[in-house]
Amino acid sequence: MLNLSLKELSQALERKKFTSVELTQFFLDRVKKHNPLLNAFITVDENKSLAMAKKSDQLIQSGKKFILTGIPIAQKDIFCADGWKTTCGSKMLENFISPYDSTVIQKFNEIGAVNLGKTNMDEFAMGSSNETSYFGSVKNPWNLDCVPGGSSGGSAAAVAARLAPAATGTDTGGSIRQPASLCGFTGLKPTYGLISRYGMIAFASSLDQAGPMAISAEDCALMLNVMTGHDNKDSTSINRKKENYTNSLDKKIDGLKIGVPKEFFGEGLNPDVQKVIEEALRYYEKLGAEIVNISLPNNHLAIPAYYVIAPAEASSNLSRYDGVRYGYRAKEYDDLMDMYFKTRQEGFGDEVKRRILIGTYVLSAGYFDAYYLKAQKIRRLISNDFKLAYKKCDVIMGPSAPSIAFNSGEKKEDPLEMYMQDIFTISTNLAGLPAISIPVGSVRGLPVGLQLIGNHFEESKILNIAHIYQKNTDWHLHNPKGID
Amino acid sequence: MDWDIVIGIETHVQLKTKTKQFSGASVKYGSEPNSQACLVSMAYPGVLPVLNKESVNSAIRFGLAIDAEIAEKSVFARKNYFYPDLPKGYQISQFELPIVGKGKLSIDIGNELKEVRILRAHLEEDAGKSTHGLIDGKSGIDLNRAGTPLLEIVTEPDMNSAEEAVFYAKKLHNLVQWIGICDGNMQEGSFRCDVNVSVKKKGSNVLGTRREIKNLNSFRFIKQAVDYEVNWQIEKLEDGGKIEQATILFDPDSGETRSMRSKEEANDYRYFPDPDLLPLIISDEEIKGIKKLMPELPEEMKSRFQKDLGLSIYDSEGITSSRDVTQYFLKLVDLGVSAKLAANWILGNLFSQLKDKDIDILDSPILPEQLSKLINRIEDGTISNNAAKKVFEILWENTGKGVDLIIDELGLKQISDSNEIDGIVDAVLKSNLTMVEEFKSGKDKAFNALVGQVMKVSKGKANPAQVSSILKEKLSK
Numbered sequence: 013m014l015n016l017s018l019k020e021l022s023q024a025l026e027r028k029k030f031t032s033v034e035l036t037q038f039f040l041d042r043v044k045k046h047n048p049l050l051n052a053f054i055t056v057d058e059n060k061s062l063a064m065a066k067k068s069d070q071l072i073q074s075g076k077k078f079i080l081t082g083i084p085i086a087q088k089d090i091f092c093a094d095g096w097k098t099t100c101g102s103k104m105l106e107n108f109i110s111p112y113d114s115t116v117i118q119k120f121n122e123i124g125a126v127n128l129g130k131t132n133m134d135e136f137a138m139g140s141s142n143e144t145s146y147f148g149s150v151k152n153p154w155n156l157d158c159v160p161g162g163s164s165g166g167s168a169a170a171v172a173a174r175l176a177p178a179a180t181g182t183d184t185g186g187s188i189r190q191p192a193s194l195c196g197f198t199g200l201k202p203t204y205g206l207i208s209r210y211g212m213i214a215f216a217s218s219l220d221q222a223g224p225m226a227i228s229a230e231d232c233a234l235m236l237n238v239m240t241g242h243d244n245k246d247s248t249s250i251n252r253k254k255e256n257y258t259n260s261l262d263k264k265i266d267g268l269k270i271g272v273p274k275e276f277f278g279e280g281l282n283p284d285v286q287k288v289i290e291e292a293l294r295y296y297e298k299l300g301a302e303i304v305n306i307s308l309p310n311n312h313l314a315i316p317a318y319y320v321i322a323p324a325e326a327s328s329n330l331s332r333y334d335g336v337r338y339g340y341r342a343k344e345y346d347d348l349m350d351m352y353f354k355t356r357q358e359g360f361g362d363e364v365k366r367r368i369l370i371g372t373y374v375l376s377a378g379y380f381d382a383y384y385l386k387a388q389k390i391r392r393l394i395s396n397d398f399k400l401a402y403k404k405c406d407v408i409m410g411p412s413a414p415s416i417a418f419n420s421g422e423k424k425e426d427p428l429e430m431y432m433q434d435i436f437t438i439s440t441n442l443a444g445l446p447a448i449s450i451p452v453g454s455v456r457g458l459p460v461g462l463q464l465i466g467n468h469f470e471e472s473k474i475l476n477i478a479h480i481y482q483k484n485t486d487w488h489l490h491n492p493k494g495i496d
Numbered sequence: 497m498d499w500d501i502v503i504g505i506e507t508h509v510q511l512k513t514k515t516k517q518f519s520g521a522s523v524k525y526g527s528e529p530n531s532q533a534c535l536v537s538m539a540y541p542g543v544l545p546v547l548n549k550e551s552v553n554s555a556i557r558f559g560l561a562i563d564a565e566i567a568e569k570s571v572f573a574r575k576n577y578f579y580p581d582l583p584k585g586y587q588i589s590q591f592e593l594p595i596v597g598k599g600k601l602s603i604d605i606g607n608e609l610k611e612v613r614i615l616r617a618h619l620e621e622d623a624g625k626s627t628h629g630l631i632d633g634k635s636g637i638d639l640n641r642a643g644t645p646l647l648e649i650v651t652e653p654d655m656n657s658a659e660e661a662v663f664y665a666k667k668l669h670n671l672v673q674w675i676g677i678c679d680g681n682m683q684e685g686s687f688r689c690d691v692n693v694s695v696k697k698k699g700s701n702v703l704g705t706r707r708e709i710k711n712l713n714s715f716r717f718i719k720q721a722v723d724y725e726v727n728w729q730i731e732k733l734e735d736g737g738k739i740e741q742a743t744i745l746f747d748p749d750s751g752e753t754r755s756m757r758s759k760e761e762a763n764d765y766r767y768f769p770d771p772d773l774l775p776l777i778i779s780d781e782e783i784k785g786i787k788k789l790m791p792e793l794p795e796e797m798k799s800r801f802q803k804d805l806g807l808s809i810y811d812s813e814g815i816t817s818s819r820d821v822t823q824y825f826l827k828l829v830d831l832g833v834s835a836k837l838a839a840n841w842i843l844g845n846l847f848s849q850l851k852d853k854d855i856d857i858l859d860s861p862i863l864p865e866q867l868s869k870l871i872n873r874i875e876d877g878t879i880s881n882n883a884a885k886k887v888f889e890i891l892w893e894n895t896g897k898g899v900d901l902i903i904d905e906l907g908l909k910q911i912s913d914s915n916e917i918d919g920i921v922d923a924v925l926k927s928n929l930t931m932v933e934e935f936k937s938g939k940d941k942a943f944n945a946l947v948g949q950v951m952k953v954s955k956g957k958a959n960p961a962q963v964s965s966i967l968k969e970k971l972s973k
Binding site: 092098105108110111112209210214217218244245246247248325328332334336338339348352372376377380 | 543774
C-alpha cells in the first residue's frame with residue numbers, strides 16, 4: 013500500500029486486494045507512528061475516517077465506484093469540513109468545529125474518498141516554512157532539522173513521508189509549489205477560479221487557489237478531476253466545461269517550446285539549485301523539447317506588489333475574527349473595544365498581525381493610491397509579461413523555490429528573507445496562471461523542484477509535460493530515509 | 497441677517513426581495529432573533545457572497561424611473577469598520593462605480609416644479625441590530641437584518657427648506673413603491689433618510705459646513721429635525737460660532753438634534769474592490785428587457801391626467817401621490833364618474849377621513865363602487881351635495897347598507913318635483929313680503945335670503961337649482 017500510485021490503489025480496491033477500511037487503517041497507523049515527530053496533522057479522527065471508509069467499501073461493493081473512492085486523502089486544515097475541527101493553523105479557531113462542508117470537501121465526500129485528517133499549516137496560510145502555525149512547526153521528512161516549506165507544510169510532510177497517498181493544499185503565493193519543491197513531490201496550483209473557494213478559509217481572495225499535492229503528475233490529474241468544477245456559491249468560480257485531466261497525459265512533447273525567463277536565474281537563486289534546474293531543462297531537450305530564452309521584465313516587482321495586495325485583502329478578510337460569534341474570545345475584558353483588542357491580540361500570531369497591519373496601512377486614506385492602486389497596476393504589468401511570453405513559447409520553466417529546504421528557525425526572525433522564498437511562484441498567482449512543481453533532483457540530499465507554468469486553463473498541458481518527464485525519470489519516486 | 501438653507505438627502509431604500517443581498521437567507525421582518533442568520537449572514541469562516549439578481553433588477557428599475565444612466569460596469573467594494581452587528585467587519589457596498597448614475601426627480605412646490613438632481617444610487621447590504629437590556633447586563637446581536645438589500649439614493653444639495661426636503665422624501669417614497677422595489681414601510685425601516693443640512697449667507701456661492709442628521713424614518717421627523725437644525729446652525733453662526741462637520745441624531749421626544757461623532761472621529765473605511773465579487777456587468781439588452789416591464793410613471797400619468805382628463809396640477813399631483821390612490825381614482829372614472837368629481841371626492845372627503853383615522857386608502861371602508869354610486873346620486877339630482885356628505889359618513893361606518901338605502905332611511909331625497917317646489921316658493925313669497933320688496937328695490941342679497949327660506953321650509957331637500965330658477969321666474973313677474 014505504501015508506494016502505490018492513486019491509480020494502483022484504486023485498482024487494488026476494485027480487485028478487493030484490500031478494503032478501504034484496511035487502507036485507511038494502514039495510513040492512520042502511519043500517522044500515529046510518525047506524526048509525533050513530523051507534526052503534519054492538527055486533527056486526526058480515526059472513528060470518523062474509518063466510518064467514511066466503511067461507507068466507501070459499500071460503494072465499492074455495489075459497483076458505484078469512482079477512481080478515488082475509498083482512498084484516504086489528507087485535507088489541509090483550511091478547508092471547512094462538517095463536524096471537523098477546522099483551525100486554519102490559528103489559536104483564533106482552535107476550537108472551531110465547522111458546521112458545513114467546503115465545496116472541495118463536499119466533492120471528495122461525494123465520490124466516497126476518505127478524509128484522513130486535517131493537516132498542519134502556517135497560520136491563515138501566511139508563511140513559507142510552516143513555522144507560524146499555532147499548533148507547532150512541521151518537520152521536513154527528508155531532514156528533521158529542516159522546514160517542509162509552507163504554508164501547506166503539513167500536507168507536504170504527509171505526502172513526502174507517505175502518511176497519506178495524496179493531500180490537498182492551497183496556494184496564494186506559492187504555498188503548494190514551494191513545499192512540493194522542498195519535500196520532493198508533485199504539487200499543482202490551478203488557474204485562479206478553477207476550483208471553488210467556497211468553504212476554504214480566505215487569506216487573499218483574489219489570489220487563493222486550492223490544488224492537489226501528490227507523488228506524481230498523474231496523481232495530481234486524478235485529484236484535479238475531483239476538485240474542479242463551477243460552483244455557484246463562489247462568484248469567482250469559472251463556468252467552464254469540466255475536463256478530464258488524465259486524457260492527454262501521454263501526449264508527445266516533440267517540438268515543445270520551453271520558455272526560460274532570464275529573471276528566474278539571476279540573483280537570489282542558489283547556484284546548486286540552478287545546476288539541478290538546468291540539468292532538468294537539458295533533459296527536456298533530450299525528450300524533444302526546445303529551449304527559448306524569454307523575459308518577464310516585471311518579475312522583480314512581484315513580491316512588493318504581492319505584499320501590498322495580499323495583506324490588504326487579508327486585513328479585511330480577517331476582520332470577522334472579532335470574538336463576537338465564534339472562535340476565540342479573550343477571557344477578560346473591560347468593554348467592547350477592549351474585547352476586540354484582547355481577542356485579536358491573543359488570538360492571532362505575529363505574522364498574521366504583521367500582515368493585518370501592513371494591509372490596513374496600505375488601504376488607509378492617503379496611502380491607497382500609492383500602494384494598493386500601484387500594486388494593482390503592477391499586477392496588470394506582470395500579467396502582460398506572461399501574455400507576451402506565451403507568444404514565443406508553450407510553457408515556461410524555472411525553479412519553484414530559490415533554495416532547498418532550510419533549517420528550522422533560520423529565517424523565522426527575518427520576514428523579508430522568508431518572503432523571498434516565493435520569488436519564483438508569486439508572479440503566477442498575480443497573473444492567475446496554473447503552475448506545477450515536480451522533483452527533478454537533489455542538493456545535499458534535499459529535493460529540488462522544477463516549476464512548469466502554463467497559460468490560463470492549460471492544466472492538461474503542464475500535467476502532460478510533467479508526466480512525460482516522470483515517465484522517463486524516477487525523482488518523484490524517491491522516498492526520504494528514516495521514515496519507515 | 498438672511499440665510500439660505502441647503503439640503504441634500506441620502507435615502508436607504510430596503511429592496512423588496514425574497515432573499516438577502518448576498519445569500520439565500522430570508523428577509524422577513526419581525527422573525528425570532530437570528531432565525532434568518534445563515535452562515536453568510538454570520539460571516540462564518542470560508543463563506544462567500546453571491547449577488548442577488550433581483551436587487552440588481554430593482555436598481556435598474558429605479559435608474560430608469562429617474563432617467564439616469566445605468567452603469568455598464570459597476571463594482572462592489574468593502575467598507576471596513578468594526579461593530580458587533582457587522583459580522584464580516586466590512587459592509588459590501590458600491591463606492592467608486594455605482595450601478596445608477598446621475599438622474600433627476602421633480603418635486604412640486606406649490607404649483608411650481610423643481611428638479612432635484614440625483615447624484616447616484618448604489619446597492620449595498622444592511623447591518624444587523626444590537627439590542628441592549630434584553631439580556632441582563634449584556635448586549636445582544638440580532639443578525640436577521642444583516643445582509644438585507646439596500647439601494648442608497650444620494651441627491652445633490654438641491655433642496656432649500658424643510659418643506660422641500662419633505663416633498664422630495666414623499667416623492668421618492670411614492671416612486672420606489674410605484675415601481676415595486678420597496679414596501680415603503682417607514683416604521684419597519686424600509687425607507688430611511690440621512691439629511692445633510694447647511695446654511696449660508698443669502699445669495700452666497702460658498703456652501704456652509706454641513707451636518708448630517710442620520711436615520712430619519714418619518715416625514716414629520718424630517719420636517720422637525722431640519723427646522724431645529726437650521727435654527728441651531730443660524731443661531732450658532734449669528735453668535736459668532738463656527739459649524740463643525742458632524743454626524744448627528746434627531747431625538748423625536750425632545751425634538752432636538754445632538755452630535756453622534758465629529759469629523760475627527762469619523763472612520764477611515766479603507767474602501768477597496770471586493771475580490772469575492774466580480775464587477776457587475778449590465779448589458780443594453782438587459783436594460784431594454786426591464787424597460788419593457790416598467791409601469792407608467794407617476795409623472796407621466798400626471799401630465800396625461802392634466803391633458804386628457806382636464807385635471808388641475810394640484811388634483812393630478814394628489815391623485816398620483818401613490819399608486820393605490822391612482823388605482824382608486826381610475827376605478828371611479830371607470831365606473832363613469834367624471835374625473836374632476838372623482839378627484840374632488842378623493843382629495844376632499846375621503847382623504848380627510850383617511851388621514852383623520854390614519855387609514856391607508858387600500859383599507860378604506862368605502863369602496864370605489866360605493867363612492868361612485870354616491871357621486872351618481874348627486875349628479876342625477878337625487879340628493880344634494882350636503883346630503884351626500886351625510887351619506888358618506890354613514891358609509892364610512894361600514895354598516896353594510898347601500899347608498900340608496902341610506903338616502904331613503906335618512907329621507908335625504910331631494911324634492912325635484914317642480915309643482916311641489918312651486919307651492920313652497922309661493923308660500924315663502926307670501927310670508928316674506930319685506931324681502932320681496934327689498935329685492936325689487938334692487939337689493940340682490942334678498943334673493944339669496946329667499947332661497948334660504950325655501951330650503952329651510954323644504955328641510956333642505958328642495959333641489960337648489962330648481963328653487964333658484966322658479967324663484968327667479970316668479971319674482972320677475
